[in-house]
Amino acid sequence: xxxxxxxxxxxxxxxxxxxxxxxxxxxxxxxxxxxxxxxxxxxxxxxxxxxxxxxxxxxxxxxxxxxxxxxxxxxxxxxxxxxxxxxxxxxxxxxxxxxxxxxxxxxxxxxxxxxxxxxxxxxxxxxxxxxxxxxxxxxxxxxxxxxxxxxxxxxxxxxxxxxxxxxxxxxxxxxxxxxxxxxx
Numbered sequence: 001x002x003x004x005x006x007x008x009x010x011x012x013x014x015x016x017x018x019x020x021x022x023x024x025x026x027x028x029x030x031x032x033x034x035x036x037x038x039x040x041x042x043x044x045x046x047x048x049x050x051x052x053x054x055x056x057x058x059x060x061x062x063x064x065x066x067x068x069x070x071x072x073x074x075x076x077x078x079x080x081x082x083x084x085x086x087x088x089x090x091x092x093x094x095x096x097x098x099x100x101x102x103x104x105x106x107x108x109x110x111x112x113x114x115x116x117x118x119x120x121x122x123x124x125x126x127x128x129x130x131x132x133x134x135x136x137x138x139x140x141x142x143x144x145x146x147x148x149x150x151x152x153x154x155x156x157x158x159x160x161x162x163x164x165x166x167x168x169x170x171x172x173x174x175x176x177x178x179x180x181x182x183x184x
Contacts, residue, residue, distance in 0.1 A: 038064045040167060042075050042085060048144030048151070049073070049087050052118050052183065058175035059087070059183065063168030068093065068140050070109070073170040073183050076142065076161050086161075087170065088142035088152055089118070092135045094163075099132040100154070107143075118184070123147040127155035135160055 044057040052073065053059070061075050068074060068090045076086040092098045092109045099108040105122020107114045125148040135141045139160035144150025153160055170183045 038062065040075070042087070042167075042170075044087050045084065047149055048146050049089075050146040050149075051120050052089075052145045053087060053170075053173060054179060056176075057173045057179050059170045060172045060174060061168040062171050066166070066168045068163055068166055068169075070096075074140075074142070075167040075170065077165045077167050085167070086142070086152075086158070088144055088150075088161075090140045091143050091153070092141040094135050094137035094139055096141070097132050097134045098141055100126065102126050105147075118145050120146040121148060125149075125154075127151075127157075129154050129156060129159075138163055140166070 040061040040063055042059045042061050044053045044055055044059065047055055059075075070090055070093060072090045074088060074090055076088060078085045091107065091114070096109050097111075100106070100123055101108070102124055105124050107116065107123055123143075133141075139162055141153040141160050142158075143152045143154065152158055173179045173181060173183055
């Protein structure tokens with residue numbers, strides 16, 4: 001009987017370790033699924049979203065069932081014509097008419113001047129898109145918050161973005177800790 005008693009604690013100890021590994025693997029699998037289908041982690045590349053986001057900021061992006069809305073900061077997939085992921089703000093949606101007055105630096109959507117407290121400075125930089133411009137259905141017109149240092153929908157090189165090419169809405173900047181917070 002002594003051998004059975006001695007073997008039983010060893011089996012229980014081994015079984016506990018197996019259960020611990022099983023729980024760890026299950027937790028890792030759940031995290032992979034959550035970050036594959038619901039959230040993504042993206043790093044900002046460039047200064048086009050200053051002052052809202054800085055180069056190198058790490059972001060958590062919500063993608064599941066997301067439908068773009070005016071004012072949202074979004075991530076555009078890398079397989080667009082531009083060739084790498086873009087972090088931009090949705091200014092107008094399909095059917096909206098946008099106009100930019102480069103003399104005053106104002107952006108107008110459907111006849112209303114936008115109150116843009118998030119931009120670095122007024123919009124003085126223009127590209128080759130002529131205004132007023134009506135955004136095609138199923139697409140969005142995006143711009144960086146650093147308007148005079150952003151390649152965005154004002155250029156036919158980037159153009160309007162198909163809604164299906166938007167990976168999701170930026171929720172939180174989590175690194176560096178000095179920039180931590182909800183992105184608005």
